[in-house]
Amino acid sequence: MTEKCGVVGISLDGRDAARPLYYSLYALQHRGQESAGIVTHDGFQQHSHVEMGLVGDAFSEDDIESLNGPAGIGHVRYPTSGSVDSSCAQPFSVSFKSGSLGLSHNGNLVNADEIRDELADSGHAFTSDGDTEVIAHDLARNLLEEDLVRAVKQTMTRIHGSYSLTITHDDTVMGVRDPQGNRPLCIGELDDGYILASESAAIDTLDGELVRDVKPGELVILRADGQGFDSYQLVEQKQTAHCFFEHVYFARPDSVIDGKRVYEVRRDLGRKLWEESGIDSDVVLPVPDSGRAFASGYAEAADDVEFAEGLMKNRYVGRTFIMPTQDERERAVRLKLNPIKSTIEGKTVTIIDDSIVRGTTSTQLVKLLKDVGAEEVNVRIGAPPIVAPCYMGIDMASRDELIASDKSVEEVADEINADSLAYLSKDAVAEVLEQSRDDLCMGCVTGEYPYDIEGEEADREITRTEVPADD
Template sequence: MTEKCGVVGVSLEDRDAARPLYYSLYALQHRGQESAGIVTHDGFQQHSHVEMGLVGDAFGEGDVESLNGPVGIGHVRYPTAGSVNSCCAQPFSVSFKSGSLGLSHNGNLVNAEEIRDELAGLGHAFTSDGDTEVIAHDLARNLLEEDLVRAVKRTMERIHGSYSLTIMHDDTVLGVRDPQGNRPLCIGELDDGYILASESAAIDTLDGELVRDVEPGELIVLRSDGTGFDSYQLFDEDNTAHCFFEHVYFARPDSVIDEELVYEVRRELGRELWAESGVESDVVMPVPDSGRSFASGYAEAATDDGSDVEFAEGLMKNRYVGRTFIMPTQDERERAVRLKLNPIKSTVEGKSVTIIDDSIVRGTTSNQLVQLLKDVGAEEVHVRIGAPPIIAPCYMGIDMASRDELIAAGKSTDEIREKINADSLSYLSIDAVASALQSSRSDLCLGCVTGEYPYDIEGEATDREVTRPEISTESTIADD
């Protein structure tokens, strides 16, 4: 799996927004490493800098200083829809008759092609194959006919899928979360303004205070003088579709998402894992870094139950090696695991070991880790996973392997155990995930672990009644 995107928007009283946006993008770097960009507005015109690469590579000192104005939006991208090139890098910006528009998008539309074809037939010229430009064109068109709030609502009625957006229309910054709240977005207060961001860690970086999450279906308009924000609840669905994998893997542990601290959720998932499938062993160790919080909760629950298991760091990570998922071939991915993780022999030699991780996707890493530990003398290697088996792809903004590549698609847990050569293997149940998140299954997006999605996706099953928006050139917004 690869990360989703990170979005941010800032409105300040009397200082340039570029540097706070730049720091915020660093805080959200884990959500995307393909490109980074900032668009600001000085009250007269837009200023934009968007480049490929990490935040530190995309921006030089002069680039940040050239972005004038107290309002702006930013984006870090890992592509889940559209090409991997500069034309799909964000924020996407455009000038039109009613002013200028900048847009940053985290998520994925499932009816982007329908809307693109309809807009192209009306004369819109597209410069990329990404769904973000589709949103921008549709919103720009609606702004020619409607006020800001009604234009946003009209676009939301047409687009179908997951999205958290930060938008800048001239010198006004907006935040929008899709009606089912699949992607995270929150509001923070700074000493001299307000911020919208994918995760609260960006707010912490600026010494701000988390105000609250943006509600599903809500539009937030930051006042251009940085003194506050206005809220418009444009849609109110019966159920949400929060992505449970934000808490399992993607978000930073120090972020608060949907009122839950990610670190504590992961520890609770670890406790649930022990309760469901705890196994007596000499050592419990995390797969760094994603398994650490799970392993901590698992070991704590084991100790509370009277087990004398030792919690230890038995795998050391080489932080100067790139992530294994960017390796293009299977052989390179296998080699990268050995470059990336090195076992501590004294911790595992002659012992039974339980390793805790957040997920198994292809199975390559798990197989290599089990073999590494056995090579240095582990007598038994038990694997515990803090999430259910991933059996289906994600259409909501996670670049996940296809069904053919997912090891759990079509295989039983015991068949997977044999494949990775573990002495035992257990996953966490869906009910345990819902319990740890203090949520009901009906309010979570569980498509990747059930094969049933909260959105109407062609060729896939849905877990709820979904009404797809009609593609129409006529406004469907009521006068109220």
């Protein structure tokens, strides 16, 4: 799996927004490493800089100095829709009769092709194959005939899927969250303005205060003077579809997502993992870094089991999922993680990880631990088995690549050569998040999705309630 994207929007009282946006993107770098970009507006014209690569490589000091204006948005991207090239890098910018637009998108539309064809038939020319440009063109068309709030509402009623958006319309900054709240978005207060961001960690980086999450179906418009924001609940639905994997893996542990501190959620999931499938062993080891909080909670619940660091991470090695071949992925595991022999030799070991996708990493880790003398290696996973792809904005393997898609737990244990394997249950995840399973998106672990997707099963009938734009 790869992270989705990170979005941010800032409106300040007179001070240029480019540098705070730059720092915010650094805080969201874990959500996308392919490209980074910033769009600002100085009250007269729009400024844009978008480049491939990490945030630190995409911007020079001169680039930041050239992005004038107290209002702007930013984006870090990992592709889930569209090409892997500069044409799909964001924010996407467009100028039209009613002004200029900048748009950053985290998520994935399931009806982008349908809307693209309709817009193309009416004369719109597209420069990329990504769904972000579809949203921008649709919003630009609506702005020719409607005021800002009504234009956004019309676009929201047309696009289906997951999205958190930060948008500039000239020097107005706004944020939109999809009606099921699948992708995260929150509001923060700064000393001289307000910020919208995918995660609260970006707000913390700027010494701001988290105000709240943007509600599903809500439009938030930051005031141009940096003195507040206005809220419009444009679309309502009976059910949400919050992505549970934000808490399990994607979000930074120091972030707050939908009112829950991610680190504490992961510790609670680890405690539940012990309650459901705890096994006596000499030592509990986390798989760094995402397994650490789970393992801490698991060991605490076990009471008399030692928690220890038994795998050291080489932080100068890229992530294993970006390696193009299976052989390279297997080699990258050893480059990335090295066992501490004194912690492992002659002991029964339980390793805790957040998930198993292809099984490559788990197989290599079990082998590493046994090669350095572990008497027994048990694997515990802080999420249910991943059995299906994600269509809501996570770049996940196909069913053919997912090890659990056609294998039982026992068969997966045999495949990775573990002495035992257990996953956390879906009900335990819902209990820890204090939400009904019906209000969570669990498509990757159930094969049922909150939207109709060709060839897949939907788990609900979508009924939207439109709220008058002037309410």
